Amino acid sequence: QVQLVDSGGDSVQAGGSLRLACAASASTSKYNCVGWYRRAPGKEREGVAGLHFNGTTNYADSVKGRFAIAQGNVDYIWYLQMNNLKPDDTATYFCAVTVASCGDLAVLYNPKYSRWGQGTEVTVSS
Numbered sequence: 001q002v003q004l005v006d007s008g009g010d011s012v013q014a015g016g017s018l019r020l021a022c023a024a025s026a027s028t029s030k031y032n033c034v035g036w037y038r039r040a041p042g043k044e045r046e047g048v049a050g051l052h053f054n055g056t057t058n059y060a061d062s063v064k065g066r067f068a069i070a071q072g073n074v075d076y077i078w079y080l081q082m083n084n085l086k087p088d089d090t091a092t093y094f095c096a097v098t099v100a101s102c103g104d105l106a107v108l109y110n111p112k113y114s115r116w117g118q119g120t121e122v123t124v125s126s
Contacts, residue, residue: 009120022095034036036092047105
């Protein structure tokens with residue numbers, strides 16, 4: 001089974017930027033999409049962004065225009081560029097791969113379809 005490693009989380013001020021990285025330990029050819037979901041204290045999990053391996057993307061409305069997901073220059077590495085961060089973006093972010101479509105980003109945290117990494121913490125202060 002592929003293992004995912006999350007990195008890049010940090011503490012920043014509102015308006016700042018971060019780039020999260022996700023590295024897979026093996027081929028992801030059996031999966032359909034890679035993405036991130038987040039979990040904030042006291043809130044429901046939220047799918048944030050998905051990149052299908054055919055190149056199409058999907059974003060939560062809360063991050064559209066601010067976040068961008070992309071394949072790295074090296075196989076099995078992906079990035080989530082997060083700009084204009086807001087305090088509401090504070091959460092633990094988990095990279096995930098899924099055999100389902102990322103048309104519904106909730107699949108990223110459904111264990112029936114997806115696997116995810118250990119998470120990385122993002123804190124945005126006002």
